[in-house]
Amino acid sequence: MTDSISGKSNLNWASFAEELAPVATISEPVLVKKRSRDFFWYSPILNSQLRRSFGDLVALPKTPEEMAHCLSVAYAHDAPIVLRGGGTGNYGQAVPLDGGLIIETTAMNRILDIGDGYVTAEAGANIEEINAALHAKGWELAIFPSTQDIATIGGFIAGGSSGIGSVAQGMLRDPGNIISLKAMSVEDTPKLRLFEGQDVNQIHHAWGLNGVITEVTLRTVPHQKWIGCMATFDSYPKAYGAGYALACAPDIHRKLVSTVDARICAYFPRLADHLRPGKHLMTSLVPVEDMDAYRALIAEQGGTVDLAMSETELKAAKLPHVFEFAYNHTTLQVLKADRSATYLQVGCPTPPDPAAITDLGPKLGDDVWQHHEFALLDGQIVSFDLPIVWYSTEDRLHEIEATYEANGFPVYDAHVCMVEGGGLKNADYRHLAWKKRMDPKGLLNSGKSLEWENVKHKTPEEIEAMIPE
Numbered sequence: 001m002t003d004s005i006s007g008k009s010n011l012n013w014a015s016f017a018e019e020l021a022p023v024a025t026i027s028e029p030v031l032v033k034k035r036s037r038d039f040f041w042y043s044p045i046l047n048s049q050l051r052r053s054f055g056d057l058v059a060l061p062k063t064p065e066e067m068a069h070c071l072s073v074a075y076a077h078d079a080p081i082v083l084r085g086g087g088t089g090n091y092g093q094a095v096p097l098d099g100g101l102i103i104e105t106t107a108m109n110r111i112l113d114i115g116d117g118y119v120t121a122e123a124g125a126n127i128e129e130i131n132a133a134l135h136a137k138g139w140e141l142a143i144f145p146s147t148q149d150i151a152t153i154g155g156f157i158a159g160g161s162s163g164i165g166s167v168a169q170g171m172l173r174d175p176g177n178i179i180s181l182k183a184m185s186v187e188d189t190p191k192l193r194l195f196e197g198q199d200v201n202q203i204h205h206a207w208g209l210n211g212v213i214t215e216v217t218l219r220t221v222p223h224q225k226w227i228g229c230m231a232t233f234d235s236y237p238k239a240y241g242a243g244y245a246l247a248c249a250p251d252i253h254r255k256l257v258s259t260v261d262a263r264i265c266a267y268f269p270r271l272a273d274h275l276r277p278g279k280h281l282m283t284s285l286v287p288v289e290d291m292d293a294y295r296a297l298i299a300e301q302g303g304t305v306d307l308a309m310s311e312t313e314l315k316a317a318k319l320p321h322v323f324e325f326a327y328n329h330t331t332l333q334v335l336k337a338d339r340s341a342t343y344l345q346v347g348c349p350t351p352p353d354p355a356a357i358t359d360l361g362p363k364l365g366d367d368v369w370q371h372h373e374f375a376l377l378d379g380q381i382v383s384f385d386l387p388i389v390w391y392s393t394e395d396r397l398h399e400i401e402a403t404y405e406a407n408g409f410p411v412y413d414a415h416v417c418m419v420e421g422g423g424l425k426n427a428d429y430r431h432l433a434w435k436k437r438m439d440p441k442g443l444l445n446s447g448k449s450l451e452w453e454n455v456k457h458k459t460p461e462e463i464e465a466m467i468p469e
């Protein structure tokens with residue numbers, strides 16, 4: 001008799017848990033349901049689609065051997081599997097659509113090696129802990145997400161794309177940022193495969209549907225004494241223009257440049273005593289030795305430096321990391337006060353142009369408040385808009401997306417839970433070919449790929465032949 005929490009499984013999960021022993025499991029329905037969620041609720045559309053999608057059992061392997069045991073038992077029972085790190089993904093990436101086994105990696109969390117320019121860690125290692133261990137040896141991660149305090153390194157490599165550091169170091173997928181990774185197959189006897197060089201992209205950003213990452217080696221850069229900086233400006237285009245100037249400045253080694261409309265800043269109560277009210281914000285991280293050049297640039301751009309504090313000073317002032325007002329944390333700050341906000345992910349014309357932003361603002365309407373991140377993409381500084389959108393209806397959301405697109409700003413849909421729907425836009429046949437190799441029964445997070453149903457009967461080579469020229 002089934003004791004399925006998801007209501008989608010015929011398996012007996014109590015005996016499944018016994019078979020998993022000695023691996024620790026969680027079967028308490030409230031806790032299983034909690035671990036079936038991520039930050040999909042940012043999107044009202046995903047919230048209504050996913051809030052009742054649950055797994056049936058959570059396993060917490062501590063070692064690669066325990067992970068292999070979980071995968072082998074799931075394989076024997078044809079049980080759907082979803083990997084879970086910190087559960088901070090935005091699109092329901094870690095939500096089990098077909099019920100089944102959730103494998104949480106947070107107990108597989110050792111930092112294995114730190115050397116010159118690299119760190120090797122198990123997939124479940126917490127990113128903040130990795131950075132703390134690196135700092136002690138004079139290094140830091142080249143790129144990390146603003147969720148570092150909660151997220152795992154495996155979840156970032158499987159689900160993320162860029163973050164703090166990207167304005168200097170590019171995207172995770174760029175050569176050398178992910179040095180290597182190990183991924184395990186889902187078979188009777190799971191196999192561990194090493195991916196190196198550009199081959200890491202066979203697994204990176206596949207949302208855990210084509211292999212279980214057990215270990216990663218990432219590029220590190222020399223640690224610097226970073227100053228969290230916040231400068232304010234009289235108009236948003238001025239803040240944006242200053243953001244672009246800082247992102248390009250040859251003499252300032254910034255690792256974060258983010259600009260936020262003044263209306264969004266009104267939702268940052270913890271900064272109320274520190275920022276000029278009603279002004280538009282640029283947030284950045286600048287090394288202490290470049291602060292004179294930074295201050296000169298802000299003055300030249302017509303701004304005022306309102307806050308400049310080291311991490312220790314921020315802590316003493318009971319303020320969070322400045323990057324908690326950047327990337328998708330900006331949206332979170334607004335959502336803390338009002339759940340009717342949501343967001344979009346939008347590319348901007350290159351090179352970034354304040355005139356294009358000025359021109360676009362009125363076309364978007366008062367329910368869209370802009371927020372940009374600057375990053376290095378294919379050797380050029382670009383910007384992405386992660387605007388706050390005051391949600392009214394799905395039709396209005398699509399109308400806003402259409403306005404962006406019509407003005408040359410490509411939209412990467414943040415309101416779909418399919419890997420083909422968001423950043424990738426199209427099916428990634430490399431990912432799907434590797435899924436066939438690593439997960440022949442299609443048990444790993446398969447509901448997240450629309451195209452998998454069409455290719456699952458093909459060989460990996462036939463799937464690879466579908467890669468467009």
Ligand SMILES: Cc1cc2nc3c(=O)[nH]c(=O)nc-3n(C[C@H](O)[C@H](O)[C@H](O)COP(=O)(O)OP(=O)(O)OC[C@H]3O[C@@H](n4cnc5c(N)ncnc54)[C@H](O)[C@@H]3O)c2cc1C
Pocket residue numbers: 038039082083084085086087088089090093094105123124144145146147150151152153154155156157158159160161162163164207208209211212213214327328329332445
């Ligand atoms: C407030 C906020 C800010 C964010 N900022 C950023 C940012 O700056 N940059 C960025 O890229 N993203 C960002 N994100 C998205 C997300 O936080 C990151 O991608 C994060 O690193 C995910 O890590 P996690 O451990 O929480 O992964 P999870 O959410 O647990 O998992 C993410 C995906 O990876 C899969 N997965 C997890 N572990 C493994 C594994 N070992 N093997 C295979 N697959 C696995 C899951 O199945 C899921 O599909 C943000 C999200 C929020 C809510």
